[in-house]
Amino acid sequence: MRHEPAARIIHKESWNDFHLLRLGSPILAEEAAPGRFLMVRTSDGFDPLLRRPISLHDAGSGWVEIFFRVAGRGTALLAEKKKGESVDCLGPLGNGYRLDGFGKKKTAWLVGGGRGIAPLFFLGRVLLAAGARVRVFYGGKTAAEIPLVDKFERAGLTAAISTDDGTAGFAGFVTALVERELQDGKPDGLFVCGPDPMMERLGRLAFERGLPAQLSLEAIMGCGFGACWGCVHKIKKDDAGKWRKICEDGPVFSAGEILWEEA
Amino acid sequence: MADLGVDLGFLKLRNPVLTASGTFGYGTEFLPFLDLAALGGIVVKGLYYGPREGNPPPRLVETASGLINAIGLQGVGVEHFVADVLPELRKHDTAVIVNVCGSTEEEYHQVIEFLDRHEGIAAYELNISCPNVKLNGACPAMDPWTTKTIVAEAKRRSRRPLIAKLTPNVTSIADIARAAEDGGADGVSLINTLLAMAVDLETRRPKLGNVLGGLSGPAIKPVALRMTYQVAQAVRIPVIGMGGICTGRDALEFMLVGAAAVQVGTASFVEPEAAVRIAREIGEYCDAHGLARASDIVGTLKTGR
Numbered sequence: 001m002r003h004e005p006a007a008r009i010i011h012k013e014s015w016n017d018f019h020l021l022r023l024g025s026p027i028l029a030e031e032a033a034p035g036r037f038l039m040v041r042t043s044d045g046f047d048p049l050l051r052r053p054i055s056l057h058d059a060g061s062g063w064v065e066i067f068f069r070v071a072g073r074g075t076a077l078l079a080e081k082k083k084g085e086s087v088d089c090l091g092p093l094g095n096g097y098r099l100d101g102f103g104k105k106k107t108a109w110l111v112g113g114g115r116g117i118a119p120l121f122f123l124g125r126v127l128l129a130a131g132a133r134v135r136v137f138y139g140g141k142t143a144a145e146i147p148l149v150d151k152f153e154r155a156g157l158t159a160a161i162s163t164d165d166g167t168a169g170f171a172g173f174v175t176a177l178v179e180r181e182l183q184d185g186k187p188d189g190l191f192v193c194g195p196d197p198m199m200e201r202l203g204r205l206a207f208e209r210g211l212p213a214q215l216s217l218e219a220i221m222g223c224g225f226g227a228c229w230g231c232v233h234k235i236k237k238d239d240a241g242k243w244r245k246i247c248e249d250g251p252v253f254s255a256g257e258i259l260w261e262e263a
Numbered sequence: 264m265a266d267l268g269v270d271l272g273f274l275k276l277r278n279p280v281l282t283a284s285g286t287f288g289y290g291t292e293f294l295p296f297l298d299l300a301a302l303g304g305i306v307v308k309g310l311y312y313g314p315r316e317g318n319p320p321p322r323l324v325e326t327a328s329g330l331i332n333a334i335g336l337q338g339v340g341v342e343h344f345v346a347d348v349l350p351e352l353r354k355h356d357t358a359v360i361v362n363v364c365g366s367t368e369e370e371y372h373q374v375i376e377f378l379d380r381h382e383g384i385a386a387y388e389l390n391i392s393c394p395n396v397k398l399n400g401a402c403p404a405m406d407p408w409t410t411k412t413i414v415a416e417a418k419r420r421s422r423r424p425l426i427a428k429l430t431p432n433v434t435s436i437a438d439i440a441r442a443a444e445d446g447g448a449d450g451v452s453l454i455n456t457l458l459a460m461a462v463d464l465e466t467r468r469p470k471l472g473n474v475l476g477g478l479s480g481p482a483i484k485p486v487a488l489r490m491t492y493q494v495a496q497a498v499r500i501p502v503i504g505m506g507g508i509c510t511g512r513d514a515l516e517f518m519l520v521g522a523a524a525v526q527v528g529t530a531s532f533v534e535p536e537a538a539v540r541i542a543r544e545i546g547e548y549c550d551a552h553g554l555a556r557a558s559d560i561v562g563t564l565k566t567g568r
Contacts, residue, residue, distance in 0.1 A: 003536065041533065046530070047327065047328040049325055049329060049330055049480050049533060050325050219320065222332070222532045223532040225295075226292045227531070227532065228323070228334070229317065229334045230323040231323075232320050243317055243319075243320075243337060
């Protein structure tokens, strides 16, 4: 974890409310891993006050990428940043997806909903490079809200898409699409990131079917590095549910350890 | 370079900048970002005797230049702190102040008696003011008599200096500060968070799991400054000011109205090195204004004509 006060934007793409920033920063790139995140400052002052947690979308030699959707004033300010400007980031933070054993002949299904697709591009690339067979399920409300389909294709990651309104791909929630595909065979692992209801549904499903699944949880975070205790979720620990910090103990948890009732 | 040292009488600090409890974890979380020895000291997250689970989420809401929290003092308890955290903190040359919590008066005593048996702690900050703990945000520091009694009983049992941390959620904070002084407090620190809430107009639900929370950040600075001024007028013991301090100039404003030292809180979440930067900026101000000692500015506010 490092503080990069001025990561320069070296590339930017935008699709309506969705934005991708490539940040030149060797120190952020050094510890980048799929599922880890950055705390990104959206203003030079203290309003908006808090940094925004944004997961790593990809990383390479000397750079990292973030992909986010404008959800409020903070992300709107971040979206206004232009190529050549710089962004103040802390990170990479948290524990990413655990990939041990996901090499040749293993099948991984990656399921992303909305902006939750962000970390799955990085994950998919790493899994492909390790020799795993990767299927991507990418859901959005409508055709305009799944902007990364082409990018996945170009990287050799074919995405089965779903839209809630049926304007592209499978009509319905991505969870329903995954459930349908599960009838024809199970993967060795499920990797999920999306809104809470989607993750709860897939987490429960995976747990019931004995399918190993890793879910990346999201929360409002005060600091991102374990100091404020603001971003907790109920996690099973010694057979009891405990409030654990998403930033420090997660954000990726296995489906079996996440308790949803009291979340 | 100006002398930034502060003598609180009961404790000497390298500079006037402490970190506020609840915003600096147990200190070790910040080791990747700063040298603890560059701080006046740290006040670690409030400790109850045992581990504590805290409130259900959501625990945070961002507001205009502010943050409402309802963490509920989730924490590790004194045994874990002494076994696993304190040895790490002792490697660093900084004053460690422990924020002491209790859900009963006895628990305050248990925490103090336990910590008194261990070295490496400079002082206690008695948390009689956390608004999240009891129903409707009530806390001992809302009442002068309770404040005096709790402070006196804690002080009697403690071998270390005791700072009483005050709540702003009262009619007259000066009265509470005087009660803490009467009870034997070595100093007072203020302000804790302002009792607050936020609601969602679409779901018609509170935005915090605990419904009520405590507001901090730059939004509360003018209120905190006013209260620090009032308390500094009312007591003879050292006053430690806090509330929305983000810059060296913010810190110096609190010193100008009478704070001997300051605490940096929410700013550390946004910028983990904030407290160190603020100490440096205090020095820069002093140098630019020909002040030999930072403490020379304490209580020099000119209010007459």
